Amino acid sequence: MIPVSAFAGRNVAVFGLGRTGLTAVRALEAGGARVSAWDDGEATRARAASEGVTLTDLNGVDFAQFDALVMSPGVPLYHPQAHWTVARAEGAGVPVIGDVELFARTLNALDDAVRPRVVAITGTNGKSTTTALIGHILSSCGKDTRVGGNIGLGVLGLAPPRAGAIYVLELSSFQLDLVQSLRANVAIHLNLTPDHLDRHGTMDRYAQAKRMIFQNQSVGDAAIVGVDDDNGESLCTRLMAGRGHVVPISSGQTLGKGVYALGTRLFDAIDGRAQQVADLTGALALRGAHNAQNAASAYAACRALGLSPKAICDAMLTFPGLPHRLEKVGEIGGVSFINDSKATNADAAAQALAAYPKLYWIAGGVPKAEGIEPLVRFFKKVECAYLIGDAAGAFAETIGTAAPHVTSGTLEAATKAALADASARGGEAIVLLSPACASFDQFKDYEARGDAFRAIVADLMAAAKAPTALEAIA
Numbered sequence: 100m101i102p103v104s105a106f107a108g109r110n111v112a113v114f115g116l117g118r119t120g121l122t123a124v125r126a127l128e129a130g131g132a133r134v135s136a137w138d139d140g141e142a143t144r145a146r147a148a149s150e151g152v153t154l155t156d157l158n159g160v161d162f163a164q165f166d167a168l169v170m171s172p173g174v175p176l177y178h179p180q181a182h183w184t185v186a187r188a189e190g191a192g193v194p195v196i197g198d199v200e201l202f203a204r205t206l207n208a209l210d211d212a213v214r215p216r217v218v219a220i221t222g223t224n225g226k227s228t229t230t231a232l233i234g235h236i237l238s239s240c241g242k243d244t245r246v247g248g249n250i251g252l253g254v255l256g257l258a259p260p261r262a263g264a265i266y267v268l269e270l271s272s273f274q275l276d277l278v279q280s281l282r283a284n285v286a287i288h289l290n291l292t293p294d295h296l297d298r299h300g301t302m303d304r305y306a307q308a309k310r311m312i313f314q315n316q317s318v319g320d321a322a323i324v325g326v327d328d329d330n331g332e333s334l335c336t337r338l339m340a341g342r343g344h345v346v347p348i349s350s351g352q353t354l355g356k357g358v359y360a361l362g363t364r365l366f367d368a369i370d371g372r373a374q375q376v377a378d379l380t381g382a383l384a385l386r387g388a389h390n391a392q393n394a395a396s397a398y399a400a401c402r403a404l405g406l407s408p409k410a411i412c413d414a415m416l417t418f419p420g421l422p423h424r425l426e427k428v429g430e431i432g433g434v435s436f437i438n439d440s441k442a443t444n445a446d447a448a449a450q451a452l453a454a455y456p457k458l459y460w461i462a463g464g465v466p467k468a469e470g471i472e473p474l475v476r477f478f479k480k481v482e483c484a485y486l487i488g489d490a491a492g493a494f495a496e497t498i499g500t501a502a503p504h505v506t507s508g509t510l511e512a513a514t515k516a517a518l519a520d521a522s523a524r525g526g527e528a529i530v531l532l533s534p535a536c537a538s539f540d541q542f543k544d545y546e547a548r549g550d551a552f553r554a555i556v557a558d559l560m561a562a563a564k565a566p567t568a569l570e571a572i573a
Contacts, residue, residue, distance in 0.1 A: 439533035
C-alpha cells in the first residue's frame, strides 16, 4: 500500500467503499488524515465495517469541515446528475478527487531524483492489454515495475514509491475525471469510440476526460496517440502543435513518423526513418489488428523509457496475454472455447469477431447505446449466435435474417448449445464469448462472467472425458 500524507492532520471524506475506496481509507489513515467514510449501500457498509473501517454517515455532517471528498470512480460525477455527496462538496467549495489524484500528490511531493516514472494508458478499447503488455516488457527487462489502476490492484494498493520504479497504470475516463495533478512521463491515448455515454452524457465530455491524461506533462515527457480514428488524429495534431515528444501510432497505415503495424510486421519510424523491428506472427497473444495497435503503443512507450528495440520485441513474443481477452480456455473434440468477456461494447467485440473466419458467437448482457449495429458486417461469419441477458431481444432484432440465432437466456445454456451445434457440424470450430455488453444483469463484472464461462467449459471438458456407463462396465 502507498501511504498518502498529503492530507496529514486534515479531514477527508471518502465515499464509495468498494476496492478503491477501502484502499483510499487505509492509505489516508496511514498518512495521518482523519477520514470520514461512507457508502449508500448497506451491504457495502457492513463489509467495510467488518474490515475495520469506521463509518460516518455523510448525510448528517457539514461538508465545510473537509479538505477533500475522495470519490469512487463508479459514482456519477455530473451526469445524469451529480451524486448528492458531489453536490454537497461543491456547495461547500470542497474539491472532489479520486484515488489516482491521491497517488499523484504523493509522487509530486518527492524530489525528482527519487520520483518513480509513470506510464499512463487510456482509450476506449485495448488499454488493459496495452497496460499488461508494457508491464510484461518492463519486467522482462529487469525493471522494477508496478502494474495497476483500472486493472489488477488499485493504484494505492501498489508497492510504495522508490527511485527507479515504474508505475504502469490503466486509467479509465471515470478515474481521469477525478484527476487534477497527475504527471505521466509517458501518456498513451489509444482510441475513442462511443462508450459510457450514460456516465458522460456526450462524446465531447467523454473525449475531454480521456485527454486529461496529457494535462500535466512536461517538455521531455512522451505523448503517444493512436491516429486510426478521427478523434485521435485531431488530438495528435493539436498536441504536436504545442509540444515536442509526440509519437503517433497506427495499425494499418504507414506513418512518416511514429510507430505502426502492417499486418504482423511492426515498424519504428520514431526518427522519421522507418525500419521493421518485429514480426509478431509468433506472438500468439497479440493476434488481430487491435492487438497490433496495442503492440505499437507498448513499443513506443518502452522506447521512450530507454529500452532497446530488440529487448522490447523479444519480450513481446513471450507475452502470455490478458485474462478474458481472446483467451482460449478449453477444447473439446476440435471445438475451441474463447473467453472474450472483456469485450463490453461493440467495438471491442468487433476486434474478436474479426480474428476468426467462422464462429459460434455468445453475446448479450446489459447493452450499450449502440447495441450491435456496428457488428453487422461480421454477421456472415456467424454460424449461429446464442443470445443471453437483457440484450437478447434487441440483439435478435438486429441480427434478423443475417445469421442464425437463438435466445439462450443464460451463459451456461448458450455454451452447451454452441458446443452441441459445433460438434454436430464436425471439424474444427470456435465458440466465442464476446458479449458486446456490460455484465451487470447476471454477473457483478466482466471478470466474474469470464470466470463463469471458464468453469462451464471445464465442466463440459470433464464430462466429455468421463467414461460412459457401458465403458465403465467394460
